[in-house]
Amino acid sequence: MPRPTSRLLDWFGVDDPWERRRPPIGRQDVVLAASVEALSLLALELVRSSGGFSHTDVPAWAQWLAVSSGAVLLLGRRRWPLTVALLAAVHMFVAGVTMPEVMGQLSLQVIYFVALLSGVAWARDRRGMVVVVGMIVLFMFAWITWQFALGSTVQEWLDDEELSEHIGLFPPIPAAIAITLLINVLYFGGAIAGGGVSWRSARARARLEEQAATIAAQSGRLRDQAVVDERLRIARELHDVVAHHVSAMGIQAGAARRVLDRDPDAARTALANVEEASRDAVTQMRRLLGTLREGEQAAPEARTTEAGVGDLPRLVAEVSGDGLAVTLDVVETQQDAATRLPRGVGLAVYRTVQEALTNVRRHSTADTVSVVVRVDEAQPAPYAEVEVVDNGRPRHGTSGSGLGQLGIRERAATHDGQVDIGPRVTGGYRVRVRYPLGAGS
Structure with missing residues (x-):
């Protein structure tokens, strides 16, 4: 029975020979990045106007730069998925250390989420994807763990000095860090799982397209073969049609020859029948042969039906x-x-x-x-x-x-x-x- 790790790697497509085609930067990427940047800057100014950044001394231009640079990353999310995911992780860390209020904005969180999801969904090197995404997750959770340890130390000092007030079952600072840890588990887990689902869906669509192309090609060959078979059957029927008329012509011509001297009227009637039969045979032969492909090999002789x-x-x-x-x-x-x-x-x-x-x-x-x-x-x-x-x-x-x-x-x-x-x-x-x-x- 395969181990859970093996099943997980298989699910993410590690060692799968299929590679997802990475399209060049197109209108879809430009529209997405521009829309995200516009909404992010609008949300940033709304938060600033409501006093949400009163505890930070980071200048406004730096906040704008943080939001704009994050949105720009989305331009290459499909073309260079792992690079964009790494840059987004660095962006998150730098912004989180220097301006945590800005980094915590919903718009930037959406950007980081999409960048990580795209790294999993569009990476062609699946082993490289596992390594890069694993490093990002480990680094982020190490950072959160460090914050949790620092927060617990601060909480113990506050308790010793009797400066902390317990409202619920847990101390306030560790509780805040713990809820942050839980949110990040859902955040990073959702991005990675969503990227995996996207990659597998793309692979399934590609395989269905390949199967459809194969079925279409096989269907075309079957149709061509059916046409060949049907036309060969027509050719065999042509043999009988012509043979019937030629036999009739031979009989009528022989009769005309025998009575030509003693009964000219009967001879003319027989010759008229020969003319009619020859015209009918030539007409049918021309129409039947017109449908047959040149160069086709003759099929084995078979009995032609006399049905009507x-x-x-x-x-x-x-x-x-x-x-x-x-x-x-x-x-x-x-x-x-x-x-x-x-x-x-x-x-x-x-x-x-x-x-x-x-x-x-x-x-x-x-x-x-x-x-x-x-x-x-x-x-x-x-x-x-x-x-x-x-x-x-x-x-x-x-x-x-x-x-x-x-x-x-x-x-x-x-x-x-x-x-x-x-x-x-x-x-x-x-x-x-x-x-x-x-x-x-």
Whole structure:
């Protein structure tokens, strides 16, 4: 078990590798010193005007100098904390010997307190701080002890001569020195403890900032990795999209070749289908490749899903149950419009619903979810829209990384989609993505 001394040294940060940054003298220090000096001089003159210095013959200019020089020390309390603490201790001793009435003023006592507290709070050399502050405290209490011993001797002489009158339980002079000792214990102890708390708070803030920076960097790397993974998945989907169209083109071209001589109309129809399929494939390929980073290594081949709007009932059935009711509505302005969606858009709709329902299961208190797919082929702005709305609140302790939503946004970007994700004013959470349809879908 560590000894009390070791625990105390650990508390003050001795041998701690962290060093508190000492800022240069700035506006904050100048304002503090100027304000303290103005208030101190005002208090000094108020005490003088009330007759508080009637028992001292120190000239007024010396009193002003004592107060002003003490306030000036506060300028460097953060830049040179231990030096300022030592100078404040010397100032206290000199002023206490030459003009004790002035030294006892509240304004100067505040200056000494702040100087000692700053020495503990801002010192970078923690061992040096312990030595310097220890010397200051030992010297001050040696001075008080000497005063106590002298006061006891004086009290004995007064008692022998029967010149002292006891009012309370203790002799007056030792009682006065004892109360002075108690006040100084609280005074110096409070300054040292306050400085230690300030230093530890600054260290805790610095560590939290370092941890926040580390977490931010890791989060950035995770987000980048998520983007790479999602785009590689898109690349694999691109393979299937292009392969589908190229196969269709090959079949139609072969049919046109076989009937070219005996049925020119059928050949023209087949060639028109080849043209349409090639245009659709090139358009989708261009949009998908535009989102992929150059130079990324290919991921291992994996099976690309054939899912689309027609697979949503199965997905909804899989997610429903265990306290969660999921409804699905497919709204088609034109009959069978959903079945005519481009393959990439249909897959994007499916993935969006899949991710949204997964997030509801993991991170929400919702018990009902509504999935609505709207398809409108009417010109001039045909579109396909998917909207997933729940009635829950975020479940405590289950905050996600945000990578799923990032994937939704990335996938929507490949089709020029518009994304609206967030809590609703009336309660619950909504994921809505609208994909424009047409030649560029």
